[in-house]
Amino acid sequence: MSSAAYGDSATAAKLAPQVRMMDSPLAVSPKEAPVRFQISHLDFFYGSKQAVFDLSLPILANKITALIGPSGCGKSTVLRTLNRMNEMIRHSRFTGEILLDGQDIRRLEVAGLRRRVGMVFQRPNPFPKSIYDNVAYGLRINGYTGRLDNMVEHSLRRAALWDEVKDQLHKSALALSGGQQQRLCIARALAVDPEVLLLDEPCSALDPVTTAKIEELLFHLKDGCTIVIVTHNMQQAARASDFTAFMLDGKLIEHAETSRLFTTPSDPRTEAYITGRFG
């Protein structure tokens, strides 16, 4: 956790360690984009029940990757494996390999990994503290010694929330609307300047207008970090992502550039799903 990593968000990409090009059989025209996460042959188990089967997937840096599929297909499990959040669940384990910038995530210190890989949850979950303290929380626990005020403002601006809350930073975060709370949670995650931002159905509890705001926000954010978004909303995946991975029953069915996956899917099951024949 070097203090340099806290600098201006624009430097995050420069600070990223060596990356390697993907060598997955699912390689989809990388276009010089480096691989941030490389998932190889991931099998995930809850106790004796297997939830993910032999999944390999590259996550390209500074792109938005969407994971889609019907409920229970394992997309959230995959997402929560990337920052080892599943370790909270007893008797869960995975085999295979997940590399973050070429390093095995199991060899990384877990708190450090999670600082580098931020997460936004399905339901907005601000702490019952002030707006300011919510954003500052991650900075404080990570021992940030610079000007908190600047980082809080910067993060709120990146989350497109600054103008709405700048006069009430010390009010309770729970007084905000649902959409504002979710953007606050994004700001909170951005404050520690993560390399990757994981979003687990971030708009499922929000109305269409707020959803559009968050999608636009993600589009601007991808310059500074890599985004992985789980969604059950195919329109959202089609609108907001660069790459889409379609999962079914714990298996990766297809992974391609979003425009291609939604126009000319190569697998009949993908086609059936995106045309609304099931799920």
Added chain:
Amino acid sequence: MSTTATTTIAHAVPPEAGPRVFLRRLRNGDEVAHVLTLIFAAGILLITSLLVYELWANSHLSRAKFGWMFFWTRTWDPIFDNFGAAPFIYGTLVTSVVSLLIAVPLGLAAAIFLAELAPRRVSDALAFLIDLLAAVPSVIYGLLGIFIVVPLMRTTLGPALKGALGFLPFFSGPNYGVGFLTAGIILALMVVPFIISVSREVLLTVPREQREAALALGATRWEATWQVVVPWARSGIMGSVFLALARALGETMAVTMVIGNDPRISASLFAPGYTIAAVIANEFTEATGDLYLSALIELGLVLFLLTFILNGLARLLIAATERGGGRPA
């Protein structure tokens, strides 16, 4: 429209169903339930008011004679009919505070372990045992005090405390084994199950998302527990502490067995003392003379007021801390 409705009801209640069905489907059932529950709820209020009235009326003699001085007088002299509540109020407060000082950290730590760290099966099994512990009659705790804590205080714990902290007034003076500290320890043992049991339940209700939000920002498990989970459960934990305080204030049997029963105010925690509940239990049957009896009843009134005031303060405290965080109720 109305014909249809009538037909439906007629089918639902066949005429041969008899009076039981009629009662169950009483047309004004809602109103009846409303009145009945209102009566029961009002009963609670009535009992409380009666209690206060009886204490107030029967302590008339004592109140007339001593007035407000009853609170400050340090003597308790049945022979010359001179009564004051100060030593008993002091003893009640000191033993309760000592017990909470011991029980709160202990109980909170145990609750955190059971809710956050222990495997669920271990946690449930231990919680069951702890609930059993809360149901043990207080006289058993008194025996535990007499046979274990008093000798331990006399031979080991007391001398050790005196050696380490003897320069403080709390740990000076002669140590008989019985006294404020022993009573406080026994009380702590009695109230800690309440704190553990209620706090654990409250901690288990903290949404998983709160914990995960902290972890996802790079918090360690301990940071997530201490900075996010515990504050979220704060008002419930405080509730458990005030439940414990209420029990400690009113506890009679176990305390009277180990406190020494001596109406004195001493800075030293080793010194024997007395509590309101203990003196009422010990002297009520022997109270000769109307003034003596009246003074004991006024002590009961004081204990009631004390509990009432501390509960009120507790609620204010919870309200004040809630305002800062602003968690929805």
